Amino acid sequence: MKKLLLERSGGRCEYCGVQIKDAAAQIDHVDALGPDCFTNYRIACASCNGSKGKKSLEDYRQACMVQGLRSELPELGFSTAQLIWLNNQNWFPQRTSERHLFFFERSAPACVSEGERHA
Numbered sequence: 001m002k003k004l005l006l007e008r009s010g011g012r013c014e015y016c017g018v019q020i021k022d023a024a025a026q027i028d029h030v031d032a033l034g035p036d037c038f039t040n041y042r043i044a045c046a047s048c049n050g051s052k053g054k055k056s057l058e059d060y061r062q063a064c065m066v067q068g069l070r071s072e073l074p075e076l077g078f079s080t081a082q083l084i085w086l087n088n089q090n091w092f093p094q095r096t097s098e099r100h101l102f103f104f105e106r107s108a109p110a111c112v113s114e115g116e117r118h119a
C-alpha cells in the first residue's frame with residue numbers, strides 16, 4: 001500500500017511536498033472516520049501526519065494557514081480564533097487558501113516546493 005501511495009505522490013509528502021523515504025513515509029487517513037481505501041489515504045511525512053492528526057482536510061488547511069500567519073506576523077499576537085475570523089473576513093487576501101494548497105492539489109510542477117527553488 002505504501003509503495004502505491006508513494007508512487008502516486010512521486011515519493012513526496014502529499015501535504016507539504018517534501019521528499020520522503022520509504023521508511024519515513026506515513027499513511028494518513030484523510031477522513032479519519034472514512035473508509036479504508038486508496039482514495040482516503042495520503043502519504044505524509046511524520047511532521048504533516050503528526051500535525052494533521054484527526055483533523056479534516058479543511059481543518060488542517062486552516063491550522064496550516066494560522067500557523068503560517070503567525071510565523072509571518074508574530075508581532076500581531078492574534079489568537080488562533082482571531083486569525084481564523086480575520087481570514088474569513090478576507091483580511092489576508094494573498095494569504096488565504098490559495099497559498100495553502102496541499103501538494104496533491106497543486107498541478108503545476110513549477111511550484112512544487114519553495115525549498116527546491118532556493119536549493
Ligand SMILES: [Zn+2]
Binds near residue numbers: 017018045046048049
Ligand atoms: Zn509533509
